[in-house]
Amino acid sequence: MALGKKGQAGLEYVAIIALALVVLVPLAFFAVQRAQVNSNLAQADIAVSKIATAIEVVRAQGPGATIYLEYYLPGDASNLTIGGREVLLTMAGQSGQGQAVYRVASANLTPNSLPFVQGVYVLEVKHQASGNVSVALSTSPAASEATPRLVDYPPAYSQNTTGSPDAGSPVLFSLYWADDNGMSSFVFSFDNGNGTLYNDSARQLSGVGNWSNVTKTTNATVGSTLRWKVYANDSAGNWTASSTYSLVTATETTPPAVFLYNPQNGNSTRNTFISFNYTGIDAASQLKNSTLYGNFSGWWAANNSNASNVLNGSWHVINVSSLAENYFVWNVRVCDAYGNCGFNSTTNFTLRVDRTAPFPPTLLFPYDGSSGNRTPVFAWTDVSDPSTPVSFELQVDQSSSFATPYDLNKNVTTTSYTVQSAEQLANNKQFYWRVRAIDAAGNAGGWSFSWQYET
DSSP states (O other), X not given: OXXXXXXXXXXXXXXXXXXXXXXXXXXXXXXXXXXXXHHHXXXXXXXHHHHHHHHHHHHHHOTTXXXXXXXXXXXXXXXXXXXXXXXXXXXXXXXXXXXXXXXXXXXXEEEEEOOOSSEEEEEXXXXXXXXXXXXXXXXXXXXXXXXXXXXXXXXXXXEEEEOOOBTTSEEEEEEEEEOSSOEEEEEEEEEOSSSOOEXXXXXXXXXXXXXXXXXXXOOSSTTOEEEEEEEEEETTOOEEEOOOEEEEOBOOOOOOEEEEEESOTTEEESOSOEEEEEEEEOTTSOEEEEEEEEOTTSSOEEEEEEOSOOOTTOEEEEEEOOOOSEEEEEXXXXXXXXXXXXXXXXXXXXXXXXXXXXXXXXXXXXXXXEEOOSSOEEEEOOOOOSSOSOEEEEEEESSTTOOSSOSEEEXXXXXXXXXXXXXXXXXXXXXXXXXXXXXXXXXXXXXXOOEEEEO
């Protein structure tokens, strides 16, 4: 009997172990499979990044530049294409759903499809005479070598860009840098017309492609020859010195840009004291003065000036008082220290000073003394006024004197109003209603005659 119990216990133990294996083995398999998928995606990202880096390097070095690149393509890849400006590797994924690993290049790429079977490949990345960069399987002896062919090149530069060489003005000096390992820093060297290049302190420069941007205020003497160059190094410590570039300072000829703000274009007002707001922006940041122009006296002329220095990009105000009722056109002229002057180039702004109220509208329906439901439609005629748009104020009240609080008081932009169910009039009551017009300048006209309406 004792032996029977031991045997039963043994069978139960075996059953428990078997059940555990049934549950744990699939979980373990799933975990290993998931880890493999994550590893493949990481390796795919490395492969695409290597190809994109090689593209950036040859693009910066110019036509004819070539790199041989060895890379490893992991399992699960289902497509590898080059085209447009994109390197795209599609992975099958754990459940068969495609996952894209890609990089966007700064060069136009010759379309090509590359092998996507797992393995090690050598590519030829070349900057073609057409300007495109081609990426293809290498057919040179380098394809049989077992070591990577992406050489640790020093940084390459291109796209020298310099701002307008106005004397005594801030000028932006830009140079684009690319490197296979990634940029580290750069030193800007500048000769501001004295014959000697002086080095700035080193500045950080990151990424496999980036701009070295430096702004310097140029010599104020027109005709001065300025020189500049840039030294840059990559994360591996390789240095490159750019060519020495030069420019000759000239007199600035670009007028300031002028932006008008208030009163807004087409505005109407009943005020006779007006504040005209504007901003002037100059490339040399050397604004001098500004003048308000308008037809305030009946013809187009200068009206009022801000003779003090106008701050570049700041909000300024010129006030005009005692304007008569009329339709006005205005603009602001801003001048810089070089004598260049400019108005707002988009359009002259208009302003109407209007202190005359609109006439009362005529009521249309419900007719005076009529009766109806508790949500009637009140309607009236439109009015003509130079300051548009015109709005209307509708009052409905049980008192003929329209004592507050009103039963209904609405401001609308149309010539009718339908009483809503939430504000319906009281039942079995007599009401009075009237309307007045208010123009865009804020002038409120007189009230119409009041009519009676019964619910």
